[in-house]
Amino acid sequence: MSARDRILAKLNAAPVLPKAAPDIAAWYQTHRGTESTAEKAARFRGCIEFAHAEVHVVSPASWPQKLAEVLADKQIGKLLVAPGTDHGARAIAGLTSGGIECRGYDSRIEAWKEELFHDIPASLTAARCAIAETGTLVLWPDEHEPRLMSLVPPVHIVLLDAATTHNTFYEAMQSEGWANGLPTNALLISGPSKTADIQVTLAYGAHGPKELIVLLMGEAA
Amino acid sequence: MSEQALNFMPSEGFRARAKDVVENPFLRQSFRGAMDFLINKRITQFPDPEELESLRTLGEQIRQYNLGKLPSLLVELEENLTRNGIKVHWAETPDEANAIILGICQAHSAKLMVKGKSMVSEEIELNHACEAAGIDAMESDMGEYIVQLAGEKPSHIIMPAIHKTKQEIAELFAAKVPGIDYTDNVDELIQIGRKVLREKFLVADIGLSGVNFAVAETGTLCLVENEGNGRLSTTAPPVHIAITGIEKIVEKLDHVPPLLSLLTRSATGQNISTYFNMISGPRKPHEKDGPTEVHLVLLDNGRTQAYADEQLRKTLQCIRCGACMNHCPVYTRIGGHAYGTTYPGPIGKIISPHMLGLEATKSMATASSLCGACGEVCPVKIPIPELLMRLREESFSAPHANPAMRGQGAGYSALVSTIWRGWAAVYRSPALYRMATWLGSRFGGLMPSNQGPWTSVRVPLKPAPKRLRDLLKERG
Amino acid sequence: MSEQAKTSQRPADVYFFATCVVDQFFPGAGLDAITLLEREGIRVHFPEEQTCCGQPAYTSGFPDEARKVAALQLTLFPNDWPVVVPSGSCAGMMKHHYPTLFAADPARKAQADALSSRIYEFTDFLVNVLGWQPEDKGGDCTVVLHTSCSARREMGVHLTGRKLLGGLNKVKVAQQDHESECCGFGGTFSIKQPEISGAMVEDKVKSLKATGAERVVSADCGCLMNILGHAAWKDKQAGLAQPSLPGEHIASFLLRRTEERSSK
Numbered sequence: 007m008s009a010r011d012r013i014l015a016k017l018n019a020a021p022v023l024p025k026a027a028p029d030i031a032a033w034y035q036t037h038r039g040t041e042s043t044a045e046k047a048a049r050f051r052g053c054i055e056f057a058h059a060e061v062h063v064v065s066p067a068s069w070p071q072k073l074a075e076v077l078a079d080k081q082i083g084k085l086l087v088a089p090g091t092d093h094g095a096r097a098i099a100g101l102t103s104g105g106i107e108c109r110g111y112d113s114r115i116e117a118w119k120e121e122l123f124h125d126i127p128a129s130l131t132a133a134r135c136a137i138a139e140t141g142t143l144v145l146w147p148d149e150h151e152p153r154l155m156s157l158v159p160p161v162h163i164v165l166l167d168a169a170t171t172h173n174t175f176y177e178a179m180q181s182e183g184w185a186n187g188l189p190t191n192a193l194l195i196s197g198p199s200k201t202a203d204i205q206v207t208l209a210y211g212a213h214g215p216k217e218l219i220v221l222l223m224g225e226a227a
Numbered sequence: 228m229s230e231q232a233l234n235f236m237p238s239e240g241f242r243a244r245a246k247d248v249v250e251n252p253f254l255r256q257s258f259r260g261a262m263d264f265l266i267n268k269r270i271t272q273f274p275d276p277e278e279l280e281s282l283r284t285l286g287e288q289i290r291q292y293n294l295g296k297l298p299s300l301l302v303e304l305e306e307n308l309t310r311n312g313i314k315v316h317w318a319e320t321p322d323e324a325n326a327i328i329l330g331i332c333q334a335h336s337a338k339l340m341v342k343g344k345s346m347v348s349e350e351i352e353l354n355h356a357c358e359a360a361g362i363d364a365m366e367s368d369m370g371e372y373i374v375q376l377a378g379e380k381p382s383h384i385i386m387p388a389i390h391k392t393k394q395e396i397a398e399l400f401a402a403k404v405p406g407i408d409y410t411d412n413v414d415e416l417i418q419i420g421r422k423v424l425r426e427k428f429l430v431a432d433i434g435l436s437g438v439n440f441a442v443a444e445t446g447t448l449c450l451v452e453n454e455g456n457g458r459l460s461t462t463a464p465p466v467h468i469a470i471t472g473i474e475k476i477v478e479k480l481d482h483v484p485p486l487l488s489l490l491t492r493s494a495t496g497q498n499i500s501t502y503f504n505m506i507s508g509p510r511k512p513h514e515k516d517g518p519t520e521v522h523l524v525l526l527d528n529g530r531t532q533a534y535a536d537e538q539l540r541k542t543l544q545c546i547r548c549g550a551c552m553n554h555c556p557v558y559t560r561i562g563g564h565a566y567g568t569t570y571p572g573p574i575g576k577i578i579s580p581h582m583l584g585l586e587a588t589k590s591m592a593t594a595s596s597l598c599g600a601c602g603e604v605c606p607v608k609i610p611i612p613e614l615l616m617r618l619r620e621e622s623f624s625a626p627h628a629n630p631a632m633r634g635q636g637a638g639y640s641a642l643v644s645t646i647w648r649g650w651a652a653v654y655r656s657p658a659l660y661r662m663a664t665w666l667g668s669r670f671g672g673l674m675p676s677n678q679g680p681w682t683s684v685r686v687p688l689k690p691a692p693k694r695l696r697d698l699l700k701e702r703g
Numbered sequence: 704m705s706e707q708a709k710t711s712q713r714p715a716d717v718y719f720f721a722t723c724v725v726d727q728f729f730p731g732a733g734l735d736a737i738t739l740l741e742r743e744g745i746r747v748h749f750p751e752e753q754t755c756c757g758q759p760a761y762t763s764g765f766p767d768e769a770r771k772v773a774a775l776q777l778t779l780f781p782n783d784w785p786v787v788v789p790s791g792s793c794a795g796m797m798k799h800h801y802p803t804l805f806a807a808d809p810a811r812k813a814q815a816d817a818l819s820s821r822i823y824e825f826t827d828f829l830v831n832v833l834g835w836q837p838e839d840k841g842g843d844c845t846v847v848l849h850t851s852c853s854a855r856r857e858m859g860v861h862l863t864g865r866k867l868l869g870g871l872n873k874v875k876v877a878q879q880d881h882e883s884e885c886c887g888f889g890g891t892f893s894i895k896q897p898e899i900s901g902a903m904v905e906d907k908v909k910s911l912k913a914t915g916a917e918r919v920v921s922a923d924c925g926c927l928m929n930i931l932g933h934a935a936w937k938d939k940q941a942g943l944a945q946p947s948l949p950g951e952h953i954a955s956f957l958l959r960r961t962e963e964r965s966s967k
């Protein structure tokens with residue numbers, strides 16, 4: 007018998023104690039409200055700023071300019087972008103004239119791992135959506151915008167459309183039908199990397215980005 | 228590997244180790260301070276008692292529902308992970324788990340493994356196994372890294388290096404990290420760790436991680452963390468191996484949000500962790516990064532024993548938040564190392580006997596005043612005090628056939644059992660009780676002044692010269 | 704807190720289950736509790752056959768022995784009167800653990816369930832059944848309240864105790880740090896793990912003393928035995944003649960405060 011068979015045999019020999027399925031929808035129904043887009047954006051912002059992220063309100067037209075300002079402010083001369091995405095293409099178009107070098111994530115990681123780890127000070131990605139309750143960005147990395155973009159560069163800049171903000175994590179997965187198919191890697195990001203492992207003292211930039219900057223794109227701004 | 232090696236400090240030494248910490252005012256103060264900090268952080272996350280209570284009830288229901296279907300969910304999980312391209316392995320014992328992991332490493336001629344935080348890997352003593360096989364297994368969680376550098380074990384499941392001061396860590400780094408000057412600035416210390424470990428992530432052959440929730444319906448492994456080392460371990464190296472106990476499974480994706488909320492709020496008082504990482508497969512052909520191979524090792528190691536008993540099964544509801552240890556007055560006094568087991572504190576007391584047997588863990592269940600602080604905060608409502616009483620019974624009762632636990636009767640003493648039988652004989656008989664207490668009240672003055680452990684820090688107990696029943700009679 | 708709503712009808716009769724610790728070690732506390740109830744016009748019945756709730760064996764891992772002792776107590780309260788218990792942990796045992804203890808014995812389980820609904824911890828009974836409002840006749844005084852863990856977590860006694868003390872005009876109730884933390888008694892725990900238990904009671908006594916309160920009161924004699932025993936031991940070490948932290952059962956304190964021409 008294999009370990010699998012032995013484990014399953016032991017479990018199947020145990021008393022069967024069926025329990026009613028939990029009613030998760032009902033709990034969220036009674037304990038979490040639904041807010042307007044503006045309220046959700048405000049809640050999102052409050053939470054993620056509390057977690058030490060930097061938030062800038064931008065418009066669909068103005069964000070490349072804000073991006074340029076943020077980079078100039080932080081004296082960052084090089085940005086990792088996803089050329090195969092709309093926002094990546096716009097960033098390249100908007101920044102190159104300002105003297106910022108845009109590095110595209112255009113080949114498999116094996117070809118340029120060292121460069122990514124040592125020579126990329128910042129990256130730009132989009133967020134798929136956000137969660138107001140916890141101040142959380144949702145990223146679904148893909149072939150255009152791979153997983154390590156939001157992880158290895160010390161500064162991570164995220165473009166978020168405020169209209170995609172959900173009230174809760176539960177609402178996000180339910181309304182977007184996540185159970186029907188998840189990408190190889192789905193991520194919730196709620197601030198810059200941090201640790202309190204030394205004497206419960208909070209320090210940022212443990213292993214992931216030291217700075218998380220959100221370009222919060224609303225209609226009005 | 229023998230059981231003794233796993234139970235890395237024998238149970239017999241528990242009292243002596245506890246005494247060492249208790250008598251060290253500095254350590255006492257630092258544990259107290261850290262636990263107070265975590266307790267207060269948790270409180271800020273649960274301002275509404277009704278919300279907390281209903282969410283704990285929901286958490287309990289979710290865990291019990293999923294445990295109720297555990298065998299079929301494991302099969303479903305295996306099917307869906309396999310469909311997603313994740314290879315599933317089953318291990319009944321730590322030895323089997325280590326052999327599986329080393330086999331994967333060897334197939335890739337791996338030299339360096341970076342590890343995200345995984346208590347299950349501590350449970351199987353993976354680092355020893357790797358060392359013996361010539362593989363460098365490097366911890367990357369800051370706390371785990373510090374503890375590994377010091378040649379120690381984690382003293383808390385969430386905060387592995389909580390027993391160390393920043394000065395101790397500063398000295399450790401200065402001594403062990405080449406080219407580093409002494410600094411006790413926490414930011415600088417973290418940046419030193421970051422720099423060292425980045426180079427490891429860059430070149431590691433294998434990334435190892437634990438799992439917080441495994442979702443059966445989607446074939447997804449979920450990881451909770453703040454540092455980003457968990458993401459790096461599971462994304463940067465070409466091979467990712469995850470290891471988990473068989474109980475960490477949920478059927479539906481929508482079971483995850485309530486459990487995640489309970490976990491981070493109870494553990495560190497955060498409304499959510501910085502990262503929640505959901506892995507549903509290795510790199511697809513057109514993707515540019517991520518591991519090309521992902522493995523999951525499902526570990527039993529005594530969990531099926533707990534599962535076989537309705538009451539003991541509740542142990543498996545645990546989501547490893549650590550709140551029970553943060554709130555435990557015993558843990559607060561003695562810290563994590565004194566327990567001598569991978570999992571310290573209340574959860575350690577109830578889970579370790581299934582992993583190591585009652586023989587090796589018999590002191591643990593007695594090291595509780597049953598104050599109930601653990602059960603009160605447990606986000607999935609595990610009745611920890613009730614389980615401790617059950618473990619006491621399993622340990623102290625005379626060995627019998629078909630025991631529910633390995634090592635049943637390990638703490639059996641004919642003398643102690645006789646004393647309790649005698650006690651019951653007196654206290655179940657009004658006449659004997661009256662006689663015994665009358666004698667006590669008459670000769671209370673003869674009580675010895677040395678009453679063993681009681682009088683080590685207390686004055687002796689003396690029955691009152693008149694019992695309540697005597698006073699009532701006198702009063703008429 | 705008791706699930707029962709405040710009864711508009713005050714019971715005329717109650718049973719008193721003293722507990723073995725009160726009977727043998729704190730008889731004065733038992734007498735004071737009975738006196739206070741009688742002063743409120745209640746007939747208090749003390750079944751002579753009572754011994755112990757069985758908790759020591761139960762928590763030590765000897766449920767069979769606990770069951771034997773508990774079975775005796777089940778038979779002592781035939782009338783449908785409330786059973787008042789001057790100890791939160793023993794009340795918790797009878798109210799919450801008897802039904803579990805007899806789960807496999809249908810006849811006794813039914814008795815245990817019926818008894819469970821009639822069990823009241825002393826301060827719970829005063830507040831939630833009698834709606835008793837103490838009238839303070841003593842002088843200015845500061846006390847600190849310690850509530851046992853089972854009383855707090857199973858019976859909500861910290862709330863009723865606080866409410867009663869709060870109703871005394873001239874009594875200030877001090878707030879100790881780590882109030883909800885265990886004093887380290889835990890029955891056989893104090894014998895099996897004396898180092899840890901000793902560290903816990905040491906910290907508890909320090910917290911209580913740091914409030915500057917004149918005395919500690921508690922609704923649980925197990926904790927008092929531990930706390931006062933350690934405080935007295937410390938005093939002895941320091942060569943003090945007067946106790947630096949006197950203490951008593953809350954019943955004794957309440958009775959004295961509300962008696963005519965009382966001092967403290």
Ligand code: SF4
Nearest residue numbers: 545546548549551605
């Ligand atoms: S037993 Fe409960 S409180 Fe303790 S770690 Fe597990 S889930 Fe958390």
